[in-house]
Amino acid sequence: MTTQETWTVGQVAAEVGVSIRTLHHYDEIGLVVPGERSFAGYRLYTEADLTRLQHVVVYRRLGFGLEEIAQLMQEDVDSTTVVEHLRRQRASVTDRIGQLEELTRLIDAALEDEMNDYRISREEQREIFGDAFDDDYAAEAEQRWGDTDAWKESRRRTKGYTAEQWQQVKEEQDELNARFVALLEAGEPADGGAAMEVAEDARQQICRWFYDCPRQMHAGIAQMYVDDPRFTKTYEDIAPGLATYVRDAVVANAARE
Secondary structure, eight states: OOSOSOEEHHHHHHHHTOOHHHHHHHHHTTSSOOSEEOTTSOEEEOHHHHHHHHHHHHHHHTTOOHHHHHHHHHHTTTTOOHHHHHHHHHHHHHHHHHHHHHHHHHHHHHHHHHHHTSSSOHHHHHHHHGGGOOHHHHHHHHHHHTTSHHHHHHHHHHTTOOHHHHHHHHHHHHHHHHHHHHHHHTTOOTTSHHHHHHHHHHHHHHHHHTOOOOHHHHHHHHHHHHHSHHHHHHHHTTSTTHHHHHHHHHHHHHHTO
């Protein structure tokens, strides 16, 4: 401020960064009332008025309502002072900084999830799926099928899955494999009704979690269980002959369509 002892509404508005209309409103509600008047009757602010106004502006920027500010200002009328206001304002600012830091952390986490297209880390996926999860194979699959509608639909759905949902997917897959193994060991034919029922449930699981999978598409996928050594090993590690058995059951289920 200048060295003069009082200031006009226009001067205060320019210096403090509030509108003249706001100053008039503060005057009307008794929040910041100019302490002096000019000979012509114009409002003039004293140094004490400016100090009060600066506190009001800080409280407003901290998000306090005008009624709350009026109460805060009244509480300090008898007790002091600038120091009391500054301490309260500092505490409010510190609290707000903590809230903003937490909000920033949450936004960063959400942004990272969105940019990575999934909500769990690769380490968590590997922990859930074990050796069946392979970064190289995932990249190869995207290269082979990335332009297909099924792949795009699968990516759209799975990018929002939580660790709990992926765990549910894994448990359902384990249950389907266990049912296939039980039928295989019991000598049930792969093209029998029981095996085809499990094959249909496996197809429905794909539809439910990943993308629409018609029976003929499912048969094409199942063919990889015996054509691709990596798929074959996954099934053979569960039970000898399981890869061929699952393929035959899926093909039989597709044929009855």
